Amino acid sequence: MLTLTDNANTIAATIVAQQSTTPDAGLRIHSSGTAAEPRFAVTIAPTPEPGDAVIGDEDIRVFLEQAVAEALDDKVLDASVDEEGSVSFTLLPQPA
Numbered sequence: 001m002l003t004l005t006d007n008a009n010t011i012a013a014t015i016v017a018q019q020s021t022t023p024d025a026g027l028r029i030h031s032s033g034t035a036a037e038p039r040f041a042v043t044i045a046p047t048p049e050p051g052d053a054v055i056g057d058e059d060i061r062v063f064l065e066q067a068v069a070e071a072l073d074d075k076v077l078d079a080s081v082d083e084e085g086s087v088s089f090t091l092l093p094q095p096a
Helices: 006-019 066-071
Strands: 026-031 040-045 053-056 061-064 075-081 087-093
Touching: 006 026, 006 040, 006 075, 006 087, 026 066, 061 066
Parallel strands: 026 061
Antiparallel strands: 026 040, 053 061, 075 087
16 A cells, blocks of 8 residues: 655645645545556545545545556655745655
């Protein structure tokens, strides 16, 4: 199952808190590319979509589209904020 680094957890929780007042809101990762070139998009969602996997803890909930959950099963999500305040997410392999 996808895991989040402490940085990703903190940044995602901050983004969701700033952009949603819904208590069940979370970060949703869904596919936005093609089968030949898979890409992932991140949005704020008030609730998970039907079929989404839900991961997280008391700080952040992450909703994963079913195909994304399978594709990212062995990954770690990291996040960082640059000097201008832009957030970037990075997928890393899980440690062996």
